[in-house]
Amino acid sequence: MPKVFLTGANGFLATHILSQLVENGYEVTGTVRTQSKAEDVFVAHPSFKSKVKLVVVPDLSAAGAYDQILKETRFDYIIHTASPVPDGSGKDFDEDFLRPAVQGNLELLNAALTYSKALTHFCFTGSVVSVTDVTKPFSGKALTANDWNEVDPDVARKAQHGGVSYMYAKTLAEKALWKFVEDKTPDFTVSVILSPFIIGPPLQRLDEKAFGKGRTNLSSDVFYDNFLRPGTDGKPLFSAYIDVRDLAILHVRALTEASDKNRRILLANPEPLFAGTVLEILREEYPQLRERLSSVPGAAMVASKEEDTEHPYRIDDSDTRSVFGDKIYRSLRETVIDTANRLLEIE
Template sequence: MTNKLVVVTGGSGFIASHIIIQLLQQGYSVRTTIRSPKKIDLIKTLLTNGGITDFTNLSFMEADLTSDDNWKAVMAGATYVIHPASPTPTLNFKNEDEMIRPAVDGVLRVLRSAKNAGVKRVVLTSAYGAIFAGHKNRTTPYTEKDWSDLSSKKIHPYQKSKTMSERAAWDFIKNQDSLELATVNPVAVMGPVLASDYSHSNIQIQELLEGKIKAVPNVDSGYVDVRDVASLHLKAMVSPKAKNQRFLATTGETLSMLDVANILREEFPKYANKLPKKTIPNIAVKTAAMGNQQLKMIASLVGEYAETSNKKADTILDWHPRSSRVAIIATAQSMIDLGIVK
């Protein structure tokens, strides 16, 4: 057992809550940041539903990624920092800077305050979006060596914000002697939802089961279980081999949205008649997205190559995730159990 202090940013987040559960189970002390004390009850509900019964080693501190206030106190005495929090993206932005600036500034604020406090290593939750976007005619699986192409006309501001904030982190760390960095770049994150306040990546499953999606766009993606994403963060936090490395959190499988619907149909026959059986032609998605900011991200992904490899995390960190199917079923089952699926 260890009593080292780990700071986890944004404790009410989907990935963050699962990271906190595993840290507490492994005997770490955890201090998590919240934007408002109103979040404390929610976080305790998430952790209780995830199996935590003792909150002795957990503390809360208010801090916001858009302000310098309190970060010095947040970092005091910490050995490690895990940074999954990200300023909430607005999809109805007027210009892309509204998405990019807060993401970059937030990462740098965390790194600066970690460095000043003598933290050993920061693990940043980046994204697959910092790896795959804007590539042309791809035929080999994406790996940690890949970076999204910021010069591409096709790159969505969300992926741009993820790429630029991770790039800023690596630029910052280049000039540091003591502080180490590792990043975890997950594909679409599924797995057990722990409360009715949940992440946007799971809404797709809810909408499929509720019959809100009559046909799906032709989008391929990797899917990974949040419990495995959390365990990869913990491995990246302590392994000497993870120092200054990126890790793609993926099972290495690629599924279409229709594959996801078919998994749900097989596993939850009660919902079978609500699940889509058809795909929408690519041109129809792209045309619809012209006047709809919410659809632009989906439109940028239709028909795109999406194969990924987890060889690095497997080889260096001995990380072996559950299958995508298990992750998707766990999402759906938890949403049904919590009464989220109407």
């Protein structure tokens, strides 16, 4: 049975990856930052108890954070999802974003190089923010996996803004990863999955009435606040997206199907995430909620194709399709309905 090491196993995306790994017969060891987070995983998914081992790693960037784990088990694959997110808990760019992202990468890579002699592939969860600055107007040129967001850390230090800090730290963490690969030439191959905004039904344990209290994930909060919470206004957001379930499946497939060489994997659902379309789906599916749904002008996503002037992002995922095939994305309608159903359950 192939063995996989998964970091940040209680996260929004990672919980879906964990489910896919278990379903596909992998033996999984995952990390969480506290014992209570491990308990949350097993409360939400009791069947995982006999198939998954969760280890507490409080500080991902601490010296030797992963050494003992990788010494004890001969892993075939590593999926590294753990990374600081702009959830409001961290304010300082260097301490709360840059150090955990970059040093966390290097600690795991160095431990893998030293102790994981059976390792064949290392899959890192990257982001489209490493490809382009999503806060700036875009020319309309199709983005490819060869593009990079040129970042200056001093800009993030001056801004001290969660979103900017995340974007810069994520980009610098990926650059550190590729420099490691260039300098160390490990025997294992590396893939970086560059995803846009992630939405979909959470598999995590979420408390009822948790919204706005820091007890849900960022994706669920954004979806709920912009579409299901009445009277919400917001700023335009990046309008490309992927369903969390599709992204999780591709992480698992990458272990074997994208392991022939080092590569960046850029992807996004071809259906753009327009607020008008999302709200139309919600009104059709939930007529009883019509009065409480956000208005198109108030919704934070770009409202329609006609209004898509600030963020006309185009993503060329032809390289990704050449590896995984064309049938890798589910419909926006399925994503919206499944997400709304789950979030309304815990409202």
